[in-house]
Amino acid sequence: MSKSHVTVGYIHYPIDLEQKSKADTWAEKLLQLSYGEAKPKKKLKVLINPFGGKGMAPTYYSRYAEPILAAAGCDLDVQTTTHRGHATDIAEKLDINAYDAVVACSGDGLPYEIFNGLAKKPNAREALAKVAVGMIPSGSGNGMAMNLYGSPSVSLAALAIVKGKRMPLDLASITQGDTRTLSFLSQSFGIVAECDLGTDNIRWMGPHRFTYGFLVRLMGKTVWPCDVAVKVEVGDKQAIKDHYRAEVHKEPRLLTDTEVEELPEGLPPLRYGTVNDEIPDDWERLPGETMGNFYAGNMAWMSSDANFFPAALPNDGLLDLVTIDGTIPRLKSLSMLLAVEDGSIFDIPEAHFRKVSAYRLVPKQTEGYISIDGERVPFAPIQVEVHKGLGTVLSVSGKAYEAKGPPGTQT
Numbered sequence: 097m098s099k100s101h102v103t104v105g106y107i108h109y110p111i112d113l114e115q116k117s118k119a120d121t122w123a124e125k126l127l128q129l130s131y132g133e134a135k136p137k138k139k140l141k142v143l144i145n146p147f148g149g150k151g152m153a154p155t156y157y158s159r160y161a162e163p164i165l166a167a168a169g170c171d172l173d174v175q176t177t178t179h180r181g182h183a184t185d186i187a188e189k190l191d192i193n194a195y196d197a198v199v200a201c202s203g204d205g206l207p208y209e210i211f212n213g214l215a216k217k218p219n220a221r222e223a224l225a226k227v228a229v230g231m232i233p234s235g236s237g238n239g240m241a242m243n244l245y246g247s248p249s250v251s252l253a254a255l256a257i258v259k260g261k262r263m264p265l266d267l268a269s270i271t272q273g274d275t276r277t278l279s280f281l282s283q284s285f286g287i288v289a290e291c292d293l294g295t296d297n298i299r300w301m302g303p304h305r306f307t308y309g310f311l312v313r314l315m316g317k318t319v320w321p322c323d324v325a326v327k328v329e330v331g332d333k334q335a336i337k338d339h340y341r342a343e344v345h346k347e348p349r350l351l352t353d354t355e356v357e358e359l360p361e362g363l364p365p366l367r368y369g370t371v372n373d374e375i376p377d378d379w380e381r382l383p384g385e386t387m388g389n390f391y392a393g394n395m396a397w398m399s400s401d402a403n404f405f406p407a408a409l410p411n412d413g414l415l416d417l418v419t420i421d422g423t424i425p426r427l428k429s430l431s432m433l434l435a436v437e438d439g440s441i442f443d444i445p446e447a448h449f450r451k452v453s454a455y456r457l458v459p460k461q462t463e464g465y466i467s468i469d470g471e472r473v474p475f476a477p478i479q480v481e482v483h484k485g486l487g488t489v490l491s492v493s494g495k496a497y498e499a500k501g502p503p504g505t506q507t
């Protein structure tokens with residue numbers, strides 16, 4: 097085992113027959129210590145996207161993940177997705193009592209589909225509480241694996257899933273037109289959405305396409321006018337750091353089996369209505385005429401080299417929102433790009449961070465990009481509200497993301 101890779105190894109010790117019961121006790125104790133509260137021998141539905149990232153998911157899975165899952169005695173039901181939306185259909189029809197988790201061997205696109213498929217079930221809340229989602233990172237954006245397993249490594253993700261603890265995860269409802277979907281990772285408008293979605297022509301660059309796209313855009317248009325109204329819950333950086341310190345070590349309470357079965361049908365009701373309703377009076381209007389970057393994150397890492405939201409917590413019921421004016425000097429923008437990797441962007445004064453429970457964003461132009469979890473949605477108004485701990489994931493810690501918190505909060 098190294099910091100970035102783990103393989104299966106077998107050790108044989110010949111023992112006398114009369115020592116067998118002692119050896120069995122020893123092995124049992126070792127397994128107990130190794131698994132802790134995590135469930136051993138999980139029943140997993142594995143979905144492989146053969147077109148995620150550079151198309152390597154099937155190879156990565158069979159070479160680096162499957163041997164680990166199989167050696168750990170996981171019960172594996174593997175299926176390859178054949179088209180866009182296939183993972184949503186599979187999750188919608190899934191027997192939620194037959195699996196502990198659905199594992200996406202993909203980028204962040206498949207987990208998004210899986211959450212939304214579970215959300216389509218009549219017993220959506222029960223399904224989202226019962227079936228955890230996990231990821232074997234094999235796409236171009238592997239944010240989920242970075243946050244939950246602390247690494248973009250396929251084999252380490254497999255091991256983390258084997259020993260993964262269930263953790264409730266906030267999910268956000270997005271209403272747009274007459275639709276309602278769920279987001280687990282992020283929503284973006286402005287330069288990040290442009291870099292994420294407007295760089296398909298340079299996919300061959302892999303992860304570098306984002307940086308390249310950013311630099312190209314910085315040379316050209318840098319403002320994306322919009323109207324923004326926000327339900328602010330924690331409004332300044334010091335208060336966010338205090339909130340982070342107070343919450344990061346708390347063990348979230350998982351619902352009991354009986355509580356899960358008694359959950360009401362459907363998704364939770366929307367507290368603030370939809371994008372077609374009046375904006376509540378107590379929401380704050382933010383200046384949007386010269387918006388450069390509007391980016392809301394539910395997790396810390398947005399990709400393996402971008403800890404954009406160092407204060408994000410999995411189940412505080414809040415999204416971390418950063419807004420950056422598009423008219424700030426280009427050199428300042430560049431320094432922010434460099435400060436994203438280690439989370440130090442948090443302390444840059446031009447990056448405004450807030451923790452919010454809901455918001456509305458209305459683009460003022462007719463064309464452009466809005467990204468939800470890296471997927472393109474129509475360029476039209478969206479309203480977003482968070483549901484605390486609605487989803488479930490398999491994680492290493494069971495309580496927090498594998499990311500350094502905002503500067504100054506490390507203990």
Ligand SMILES: Nc1ncnc2c1ncn2[C@@H]1O[C@H](COP(=O)(O)OP(=O)(O)OP(=O)(O)O)[C@@H](O)[C@H]1O
Nearest residue numbers: 148149177178179180181202203204205235236237
């Ligand atoms: N067999 C398939 N053919 C075409 N598209 C598919 C197939 N299976 C899944 N998809 C779609 O591929 C998209 C990307 O998936 P994924 O996140 O795995 O890859 P990625 O390379 O990280 O993402 P992206 O392409 O969004 O950067 C998802 O939206 C999913 O719906």
